[in-house]
Amino acid sequence: MKIFALAVLLVLAGAACERDTGPPLEISIATVFAPLPGTHTAVAYMTIKNNTPADIVVESISSPQFASVMMHETRIIDGVARMTMLKSLLIPAHSCVVLEEGGKHIMLMNPVQAAQLKQPVSLHVNYAVTGLVIVNTTFQSRFDREPTG
């Protein structure tokens, strides 16, 4: 059953990436995991699709619910996973970039109010020069995720 659900998700992601209509920058499968108990950092994953024939640069991401938002990339260096900060994020023409666990991701730090599960959270994705996509979702629990592997 879990394998079936994963397969459906992958098919949907693939379909979304192949279709070439829609807004210039299209965001799907956005998930924001609330901070773990005792911490103040949430993490967000999403798929960002460029529907235009030109590259798009995501310059910053902000959230009304957090004082600070950063784009990160996890890299394995000498066998240790390390996070590096990304100043911008290139979405190549007619391509998808997947932000996911173990790769590029969004860190949301210092919530303005305590982040509550199932409560609304918004991400403002700013891209060059004046583009903005607002993503509205709700906080999810990292403990609700289905185990992988």
Ligand SMILES: [Cu+2]
């Ligand atoms: Cu990070």
